[in-house]
Amino acid sequence: MNSGTLQLDSQHRQNRWCCDTCVPERETALKGNAVAISPSRKFMLWIDGVGAWQLCVGESFVVGAPSFEEKSADIALLADISRKHASIERNGEEWRLTAHQSTAVSGRTVSQDTVLCSGDEIQLAERVRLGFRIPSILSTSAIINFESDHRPSHSVDGIILLADHCLLGPRKDHHVCCTQWSDVVVLFAGDGMLRCRSKVALSVNGQVANDSIELKHGCVVTGEELRFRVEQME
Amino acid sequence: MKFTFAPEARPLDGYTIKRAVHRGGFGEVYYALSDAGKEVALKLLNNNLDIELRGVRQCLNLKHPNLVTIFDIKQDTDNDYWVVMEFVSGRGLYEVLQDYPSGMPLEEVLFWLDGITAGLSFLHDRGIVHRDLKPANVFQDPGGVKIGDIGLSKYISESRRSAQTQSVGTVYYMAPEVAKGRYGREVDVYAMGIMLYEMLTGKVPFDGQTAAEILMKHLTAEPDLSRLPKEIRPVLSAALEKDPARRTSSSEELQRQFRNVVAAADMTAPVPLAKATPVPAELRSERVRSMESETIVEIDTESVQAGPAGVAVLVGFWNAIPTPLQWVVGGAVAWLILESGMWRSVAVGGMVGGVAYLGYQLLSIFVGEPFSASSGPYTKASTPPPAPARRQKKASPTAKAAVPTKPMSARPVTRNTRDRVYTPATLREIGKTHRATDVSTSISVSLAASGLVTAAVFFTTNLLEDSAQAVYFAAVTMLAAWALIIPSKIWEGRSGDSFTRRLCLGSLGLGVGFLAAVLPEYLLISHDELFHGSHSSGRVLIGRVAVSDGSQFPTVACFMIFFAALFSARRWWWQIDSFRKARFRVSSALFTLVIGIIITGMLKDFSFPEALGATWALAISAVVQLSAGWTQVEDRRLSPAPSPTTDPVPPRSVNPQVPLAKAEQASFH
Numbered sequence: 001m002n003s004g005t006l007q008l009d010s011q012h013r014q015n016r017w018c019c020d021t022c023v024p025e026r027e028t029a030l031k032g033n034a035v036a037i038s039p040s041r042k043f044m045l046w047i048d049g050v051g052a053w054q055l056c057v058g059e060s061f062v063v064g065a066p067s068f069e070e071k072s073a074d075i076a077l078l079a080d081i082s083r084k085h086a087s088i089e090r091n092g093e094e095w096r097l098t099a100h101q102s103t104a105v106s107g108r109t110v111s112q113d114t115v116l117c118s119g120d121e122i123q124l125a126e127r128v129r130l131g132f133r134i135p136s137i138l139s140t141s142a143i144i145n146f147e148s149d150h151r152p153s154h155s156v157d158g159i160i161l162l163a164d165h166c167l168l169g170p171r172k173d174h175h176v177c178c179t180q181w182s183d184v185v186v187l188f189a190g191d192g193m194l195r196c197r198s199k200v201a202l203s204v205n206g207q208v209a210n211d212s213i214e215l216k217h218g219c220v221v222t223g224e225e226l227r228f229r230v231e232q233m234e
Numbered sequence: 235m236k237f238t239f240a241p242e243a244r245p246l247d248g249y250t251i252k253r254a255v256h257r258g259g260f261g262e263v264y265y266a267l268s269d270a271g272k273e274v275a276l277k278l279l280n281n282n283l284d285i286e287l288r289g290v291r292q293c294l295n296l297k298h299p300n301l302v303t304i305f306d307i308k309q310d311t312d313n314d315y316w317v318v319m320e321f322v323s324g325r326g327l328y329e330v331l332q333d334y335p336s337g338m339p340l341e342e343v344l345f346w347l348d349g350i351t352a353g354l355s356f357l358h359d360r361g362i363v364h365r366d367l368k369p370a371n372v373f374q375d376p377g378g379v380k381i382g383d384i385g386l387s388k389y390i391s392e393s394r395r396s397a398q399t400q401s402v403g404t405v406y407y408m409a410p411e412v413a414k415g416r417y418g419r420e421v422d423v424y425a426m427g428i429m430l431y432e433m434l435t436g437k438v439p440f441d442g443q444t445a446a447e448i449l450m451k452h453l454t455a456e457p458d459l460s461r462l463p464k465e466i467r468p469v470l471s472a473a474l475e476k477d478p479a480r481r482t483s484s485s486e487e488l489q490r491q492f493r494n495v496v497a498a499a500d501m502t503a504p505v506p507l508a509k510a511t512p513v514p515a516e517l518r519s520e521r522v523r524s525m526e527s528e529t530i531v532e533i534d535t536e537s538v539q540a541g542p543a544g545v546a547v548l549v550g551f552w553n554a555i556p557t558p559l560q561w562v563v564g565g566a567v568a569w570l571i572l573e574s575g576m577w578r579s580v581a582v583g584g585m586v587g588g589v590a591y592l593g594y595q596l597l598s599i600f601v602g603e604p605f606s607a608s609s610g611p612y613t614k615a616s617t618p619p620p621a622p623a624r625r626q627k628k629a630s631p632t633a634k635a636a637v638p639t640k641p642m643s644a645r646p647v648t649r650n651t652r653d654r655v656y657t658p659a660t661l662r663e664i665g666k667t668h669r670a671t672d673v674s675t676s677i678s679v680s681l682a683a684s685g686l687v688t689a690a691v692f693f694t695t696n697l698l699e700d701s702a703q704a705v706y707f708a709a710v711t712m713l714a715a716w717a718l719i720i721p722s723k724i725w726e727g728r729s730g731d732s733f734t735r736r737l738c739l740g741s742l743g744l745g746v747g748f749l750a751a752v753l754p755e756y757l758l759i760s761h762d763e764l765f766h767g768s769h770s771s772g773r774v775l776i777g778r779v780a781v782s783d784g785s786q787f788p789t790v791a792c793f794m795i796f797f798a799a800l801f802s803a804r805r806w807w808w809q810i811d812s813f814r815k816a817r818f819r820v821s822s823a824l825f826t827l828v829i830g831i832i833i834t835g836m837l838k839d840f841s842f843p844e845a846l847g848a849t850w851a852l853a854i855s856a857v858v859q860l861s862a863g864w865t866q867v868e869d870r871r872l873s874p875a876p877s878p879t880t881d882p883v884p885p886r887s888v889n890p891q892v893p894l895a896k897a898e899q900a901s902f903h
Contacts, residue, residue, distance in 0.1 A: 229241035
C-alpha cells in the first residue's frame with residue numbers, strides 16, 4: 001500500500017459520512033455528452049428530534065450515483081444508476097428535469113427535458129423512485145423524497161432544493177415538518193451565504209444572535225425548543 | 235424538546251452524536267456515527283435506577299434479520315449506560331398505522347405479520363419473551379420488519395415500576411395475566427393479536443381514558459370482533475383469549491391460522507378490509523403529534539384506581555345517561571339534599587366513607603401497595619394496579635365460560651379514534667399570552683357565572699332573604715372562584731405536587747374566609763338570619779383563636795377554617811383545567827357539594843351555618859367550572875399551534891403518497 005492510498009484513507013476517515021463527496025471540485029465539463037456540474041453547494045441539517053436533511057443551494061442539481069474519482073452528483077444515491085443520471089434545474093419559479101439516462105416523470109418517459117410539478121414521481125433507471133414536491137405556496141423551494149429504498153450512503157430523510165427560502169416549522173406545508181416546534185425558522189441564501197432568521201430567539205454556538213444569522217460550517221443553532229447543526233458538505 | 239447531548243458530542247469513545255432522534259419513555263435515543271462512518275442508534279438509559287442489565291446481556295448476541303441488532307452496551311464517564319444498536323431508517327409500525335385509520339390493506343398486514351412472527355418465534359425459540367411488543371417497537375427497514383427493544387423490556391418494566399409511571403401506549407398491548415406478574419410467551423402472542431386487530435381495523439380493541447380503564451378492559455371485556463370480517467373472528471378471538479392456557483399457542487400458530495382463513499376466504503374480494511385508504515398528509519399531522527405525545531402523556535390512575543366493581547358499574551351507568559338527564563338528576567339530588575333535612579345523614583355517611591377510605595389508603599401503605607391519593611396531578615400511577623388483579627379472580631369464571639360474555643363496561647368509549655387522552659395531568663406548554671388571556675377571560679366570565687348561580691340559588695331555595703344577601707353571596711362566590719381560578723390556571727400544564735397545591739389553595743381559602751366573614755359588616759348587610767347556626771357548644775378556643783364564641787353565630791376563624799378546608803379538600807385545578815373532561819360536569823359539582831356538607835357537618839358545633847356552607851360549595855364549583863377556560867377535546871394540543879387563519883394553506887401539496895417527515899423514524903421507543 002503506497003502512501004497515496006494511506007492519505008486517501010485518512011481523508012476518508014476524517015470526512016466520515018461525507019466521504020463520497022469530499023473529492024475536490026472538478027474544473028469544467030466532461031468530454032462528449034457529459035454534463036456540466038453546477039456550482040451548487042450542499043449542506044447537511046442535523047435537526048434534533050426531526051431528522052437529517054440535505055440542503056442544496058444553487059440553480060441546477062445533478063442526480064446520480066456517487067463517484068470516487070470526481071465530484072459526486074449533488075443528489076448522490078447508492079443505486080444502480082449513472083453518475084450523472086439526470087439534472088434538476090430551476091428557472092425562475094419553474095423546475096425542469098433534464099434526463100441524461102433513462103428517466104420517467106409520473107410514468108411518462110422523458111427524452112429531453114420536462115417541467116416538474118409538485119407531486120411528480122421521478123423514476124431513474126428501473127427501480128429508483130424519487131418524490132418531488134413544492135410544499136409551500138410561499139416558496140419555490142422543492143423537496144425530494146426517497147420513495148424507493150435508494151438513498152445516499154448515509155441516512156437522509158429528504159433533500160431540500162433551495163430556491164428562495166425554506167421553512168422549518170410545525171406544519172405539513174413547511175419544507176421540513178418539525179411537529180414539536182412552536183414557530184418557523186426560515187433558511188435563505190443571502191450575500192452568497194446560507195442564513196437563517198426566526199421570530200423565536202435563536203442563538204448560534206451559544207451566542208445570542210440577532211435577526212439574520214449567517215450559518216457557517218459546523219454551527220449549532222439553538223432555540224428554546226429546537227436545535228440543529230449545519231454542516232457544509234464540500 | 236431538549237436533549238442532553240448536543241450534536242458532535244462524544245459521550246462514548248468512538249462515536250460522534252449527529253442528532254437526537256427521540257425521547258422514549260425511559261431514555262433518549264441519538265443517531266450517531268462511529269469514527270469509520272457506521273450509523274448507529276445510541277440509547278441512553280436513565281440512570282438513578284438500580285440497573286438490571288442481565289436481560290440485555292442475554293440478548294446481546296442474538297442475530298436475526300427481523301430483530302434490531304444490539305451491538306454493545308457501554309458505560310460513559312458519568313457511569314451512565316448506553317445501548318449501541320443498529321440504526322433503523324424506516325418508519326415505525328405506529329407511524330404507518332396513522333395512515334390507515336380504518337385498517338391497512340391485507341397485503342401490508344401480511345407483510346408486517348410475517349416479519350413480526352419470524353422475529354418473535356426466533357426469540358421464543360431461544361426462551362426469550364419480549365414483553366413489550368407494540369407498534370412503537372416494530373419498524374420497517376429496507377431489510378424487512380425489525381423488532382426493537384429486545385431484552386430491554388425487563389429493564390423497562392422495572393424502571394417504570396420504580397418511577398410509578400405508566401404510559402398509555404404500553405397498556406394497549408398488555409396481556410391480562412401481566413397484572414398478576416405472569417410473563418410467559420403468551421404475553422407476546424396476545425400483544426401480536428392486539429396489533430393484528432389494530433392493523434385490520436385501525437383501532438385497538440381495548441381503549442379508554444386511563445391506563446387503569448384499559449387494563450380493566452383487558453381483564454374483563456370481550457373484544458368487539460364485529461368490526462372484522464367474520465372468517466377472521468375466531469382467529470383473533472383465540473389470540474385475545476384472557477386465559478393464557480387457552481390462547482393461541484404461538485406466534486407461528488397465529489400467523490398460520492390467519493393465513494389459512496385469508497387464503498380460504500379469498501380476501502382479495504372487497505371485504506370491509508378493502509376500504510382502507512391512506513390519509514392525505516395534511517390530515518396526518520395531528521395524529522402524528524398526538525402519537526408523539528405518547529411518551530409525554532402520562533396518565534393519572536388515581537381517579538379510577540382500585541374502586542370496587544360496583545362503583546365502576548355506577549360510574550358506567552352515570553356516564554351512559556345523556557347529559558341533559560344528568561343535569562336534571564344532578565339538580566334534583568342537590569335540591570333534595572339542600573332542601574330536605576337529608577344532609578345530616580349524607581354528612582355522616584360521607585364522614586364514615588371518608589374515614590373508611592383513609593383507613594384503606596393507610597392500610598395500603600403498610601401492605602406496600604402503591605399509594606397515590608396524594609400523588610401529583612401528573613401520574614404517580616401504579617403498574618399494574620393491584621386491584622385489577624383482584625378483580626381478575628372475580629372475572630375469571632366469566633372468562634373461562636365458553637360463551638363470550640358481554641363487555642363489563644357499561645358503554646364503549648366514545649372516543650373511537652386512537653388519539654391520546656389529554657387530561658389535566660397532561661404536561662404541556664402554554665404560551666404566556668395564552669395563559670394571560672385564559673385567566674382574564676375566566677375571571678370576567680366568572681362575574682356573570684356567579685350572578686347566574688346566585689340567581690338560581692335565590693329563586694330555588696329560601697336561603698337568601700333579600701337582594702343584599704344575594705349580592706353578598708355572589709361576591710363571596712366570585713372571590714372564591716377567583717382565588718381558585720388564578721393559581722389553577724397558572725399551574726395548568728405544569729407539573730406540581732398535589733400536596734403543595736392543596737396547601738396553597740388552602741391558605742388562599744383562609745383569606746377568602748376572612749373576607750366572607752367581615753364583608754357583611756362593611757356592606758351593612760343584615761346577616762343574622764343567614765349566619766344563624768343551628769347549634770353551639772359554647773366557647774371553643776384553639777390556642778388564642780376563638781373558633782366558637784358560644785353565640786349562635788360563627789366567628790371569623792370558623793369561616794376561615796371552612797374555606798381553607800373546602801379549598802384544600804378538592805383538586806380544584808382538575809375542575810379548572812382546560813383539558814378537563816367536559817366544560818361542566820354535574821358529578822364534579824355534586825361531589826363538591828358532598829364535601830361541603832361534610833365540612834359544614836364538622837363545623838356544625840361551632841355554629842357554622844350548614845345550609846350556607848353547603849350551598850357555597852356547590853355554587854363555587856359551578857361558577858368555577860362554568861367560567862374557567864375549556865378546550866374542546868378535538869382541539870387539544872400539547873404545544874401552541876400557530877393559528878390556522880394567519881397562514882395560508884397551500885393548495886399545491888397534492889401528492890398524498892409523499893411520506894411523512896420522518897420525525898421519529900428510528901425511534902426504538
